[in-house]
Every structure is written in structure tokens, then in C-alpha cells.
Amino acid sequence: MSTADALPQFADLHLLTVLAQTRSYTAAARRLGVSKASVSMRIVELERAAGVPLVRRTTRSVGLTEAGSQLVDDVQAAFAQIEHGFGRVRDQADHPRGLVRVTAPVALGRQHIAPTLAAFVARFPEIRIDLDLSDRLVNLAQEGFDLAIRHAEAPPDTHVAWTLCDTRSLLVASPAYLQRRGLPRHPRELAGHDCLLYLRPGGSESWAFEPAVAVPAATRARAALSRARRQANGRTPEATAVDGPVVVPVRGPLRANNSEVLREAALDGLGIGLLPDFSVGAHLARGALVPLLPGWRPHGYFGERIFAIRPWAPRVPRAVQCFVEHLREALAGGFGVAAR
Numbered sequence: 020m021s022t023a024d025a026l027p028q029f030a031d032l033h034l035l036t037v038l039a040q041t042r043s044y045t046a047a048a049r050r051l052g053v054s055k056a057s058v059s060m061r062i063v064e065l066e067r068a069a070g071v072p073l074v075r076r077t078t079r080s081v082g083l084t085e086a087g088s089q090l091v092d093d094v095q096a097a098f099a100q101i102e103h104g105f106g107r108v109r110d111q112a113d114h115p116r117g118l119v120r121v122t123a124p125v126a127l128g129r130q131h132i133a134p135t136l137a138a139f140v141a142r143f144p145e146i147r148i149d150l151d152l153s154d155r156l157v158n159l160a161q162e163g164f165d166l167a168i169r170h171a172e173a174p175p176d177t178h179v180a181w182t183l184c185d186t187r188s189l190l191v192a193s194p195a196y197l198q199r200r201g202l203p204r205h206p207r208e209l210a211g212h213d214c215l216l217y218l219r220p221g222g223s224e225s226w227a228f229e230p231a232v233a234v235p236a237a238t239r240a241r242a243a244l245s246r247a248r249r250q251a252n253g254r255t256p257e258a259t260a261v262d263g264p265v266v267v268p269v270r271g272p273l274r275a276n277n278s279e280v281l282r283e284a285a286l287d288g289l290g291i292g293l294l295p296d297f298s299v300g301a302h303l304a305r306g307a308l309v310p311l312l313p314g315w316r317p318h319g320y321f322g323e324r325i326f327a328i329r330p331w332a333p334r335v336p337r338a339v340q341c342f343v344e345h346l347r348e349a350l351a352g353g354f355g356v357a358a359r
Contacts, residue, residue: 031065034058035073035087036095041161042081050163116145117338122159123168126278126298127325128152132168135349139342146338154276160330165339167329168346170295171322179335181343183325184350187296188317190226191308195288203291206265206315213290214269217320218276226293228315229264265315282308295321297354325350 038047038058048055066073073087083091123132128150136148151157151164159167159178174180196213203209206228216224271290275281278298285292285299286307292299302308327343329335 028061031061031068032090032094033098034061035065035083036091036098037163038062038074038081039083039087039091039095041163043161044081046162114145115143115337115341117336118147118149119166119336119338119342120149120151120164121166121168121342122151122153122157122162122164124154124170124278125152126282126295127168127170129279131297131350131354132346135345139345142345143338143341146341148342154278159328165329165336166327166342168325168327169322170325172319172324174326174328177331179329179331181327181347183327183343183346184353186321186323186325186354188293188321189296189299189303190291190293190311190315190317191285191299191303192291192311193286193288193307194309196285196290197309199288203311206267206312209267209269209291212269212271214271215281215284215290215292216269216271216274217278217281217293218274224270225266225268226317227264227266227319228312228317231314231316293317293320297325300354 034047034051037050038044041047041050044055044058048058051058062074069086069090071086072084073090075082075084075087121132129152133150136150139148140146156169157164157167159165168183170186200212203212206226209226214226273281273284273289275284278294281292282294282298282302284290285294286302291311299308303310327346329339
């Protein structure tokens with residue numbers, strides 16, 4: 020048997036590099052557009068050709084053996100170069116084409132991205148979009164996404180990022196809730212209210228606020244002295260925005276990892292929600308929700324910009340570039356919530 024006959028199919032070697040990234044037969048099959056059974060069968064054939072085990076299978080994950088890791092290290096750079104070269108040639112076509120896999124938060128995707136897709140497809144009929152709506156933070160490389168649309172303070176240094184627009188976190192409640200429980204006038208009063216919390220792994224059950232306008236240190240010092248005097252005289256300290264940044268522990272009847280769920284709960288009068296503007300703007304405009312604490316700005320919760328994020332690569336496919344530019348145009352006006 021010749022050496023050429025002993026070599027496995029290049030596609031199976033590429034499959035092994037994808038499996039090394041995804042750590043999942045299911046995810047690798049999804050990325051390559053084949054069945055999970057086909058992935059398993061092709062890996063078995065590759066191991067037979069190599070003569071050694073390449074993949075270590077457990078009930079919870081898939082990893083590589085030492086031989087599998089060595090093989091991936093040796094060939095993945097070549098496949099990356101092949102992909103890069105083919106992409107450059109494909110981008111010379113008159114019309115951008117290809118599949119763009121995108122993940123985005125549920126509320127942002129449903130309310131502000133999905134309504135723009137018909138116009139994009141009409142403009143670029145040879146580009147296909149896979150839009151996955153999820154509020155969890157996915158691993159783009161492992162799950163094969165080309166883009167993640169996320170609100171954040173800053174994108175990861177290891178990724179390419181485009182700023183799409185600004186966004187803000189807003190503290191809101193329904194008129195019915197405020198009539199029943201009263202209007203909070205200082206962030207500290209939120210500790211005595213029913214609050215609706217965004218559920219995230221390791222998330223803190225506290226909200227942070229800072230004055231909407233920066234307060235000089237001397238002014239804060241005078242305010243602190245005034246509060247101390249009022250307390251010494253048995254009077255209740257005044258609640259003002261000159262206190263400086265405030266972190267408030269909060270609790271309430273509902274936590275959820277989706278801003279639309281929390282928004283609906285706020286509309287139903289269940290409590291006070293701290294939500295992104297893209298989820299509540301229309302309801303503020305018609306008075307169904309009321310913005311609270313106009314002298315304060317929530318910070319450190321959802322992030323203040325919407326980014327399109329992509330793992331770093333020496334080249335960005337033209338189809339991805341087209342979709343990013345489309346989103347920048349579509350979201351350029353923000354979310355229709357005037358600054359307080």
C-alpha cells in the first residue's frame with residue numbers, strides 16, 4: 020500500500036480540528052452541516068488510519084489524546100491558511116455570499132435585529148444568516164459563531180469588535196406598583212422595595228448607582244457633615260445625590276436571565292426592574308413604565324455600548340463585514356429613549 024493510500028481524507032483531519040475546538044460531537048456536526056453519527060464514524064475511520072486513539076470520550080465531554088492533540092497542532096495552521104486563501108478568492112465575487120452565524124440577546128434580537136433582516140436579505144440575497152437568540156455568553160470559537168452581538172463596557176482584547184451604538188440601563192416600574200409601594204427617591208430606598216433581578220452565573224444581588232452629574236468632593240463632604248448633624252439631633256438624614264456612588268443590596272419575588280421576562284413582570288406591577296433601554300423604550304414612551312431616580316445613573320450592570328464581537332483572525336469575511344455594516348446603520352439611532 021502506498022503512502023498516499025494510507026493518508027486519511029483531508030476533510031476528516033479538518034473534522035478533528037473542529038472537534039478540538041468544540042469539544043462536542045453535536046457542536047462539531049452542527050458547524051460542519053453533517054450528522055452527529057457521521058462525525059462519530061469519520062473519527063473512528065481517522066483513528067483506524069492513524070493506528071492510535073485520537074479522541075478521549077467521557078459521558079460529559081470530548082477531549083483529545085496526546086496523539087490527537089499533537090496531530091491537531093501540526094495541521095490546524097494549514098487548514099486556517101486554506102480557509103483564509105479560499106475566503107480571499109470568494110470575496111472577489113461580484114456579490115458577497117456565504118453563511119454568517121450570529122448570536123444575540125433575546126430582547127435585542129427579537130425587537131431590533133430581526134425586524135431589519137428582510138432588508139438585509141433583499142440587499143444581499145446570497146448571504147444566509149443563522150440568528151441564535153440567547154442571553155447566555157457563548158464561546159464563539161467552540162460553537163462556531165461568526166459574530167456575537169453583546170452589550171458590554173468593553174470587548175475582550177482577544178476579539179475584533181465593532182461599536183454598533185450606545186445603550187443604557189434604566190430603573191423602571193409600573194404606575195400601579197408605584198401607587199401601591201411609593202416612589203423611591205434615593206437608591207438606598209430600593210432595599211425596601213420588590214426588585215426584579217437579572218439572573219447570571221456568579222451575579223451579585225446588588226445594584227450600583229452614581230450621581231447623574233459628577234459631584235465635587237467638597238460638596239460630598241459638606242453633605243456628609245450635614246447628615247451626621249441631622250442624625251445627632253435625632254432627625255432623618257436627607258436623601259440627596261451628593262452622596263457619591265452607592266451600592267444597594269436588593270431582593271424581590273423574581274429573578275430571570277431574560278430582560279423581556281423581567282420587563283413583563285415590571286409591567287404587571289410585580290416590582291422595580293433594572294433593564295436595558297432596548298427592552299423598555301417603547302413602554303416608557305407610552306407611559307406603561309416610569310423611569311425612576313432621575314438624578315442617578317445605574318452602572319456596571321449591562322454595559323454602555325452594543326458591540327459586534329468576533330474572535331480575532333487575520334481576515335474578516337466579506338459577508339460578515341456586510342452584516343456588521345448593516346447593523347451599524349440599523350442601530351445608529353439607538354433605542355428611542357431620551358437621556359434623562
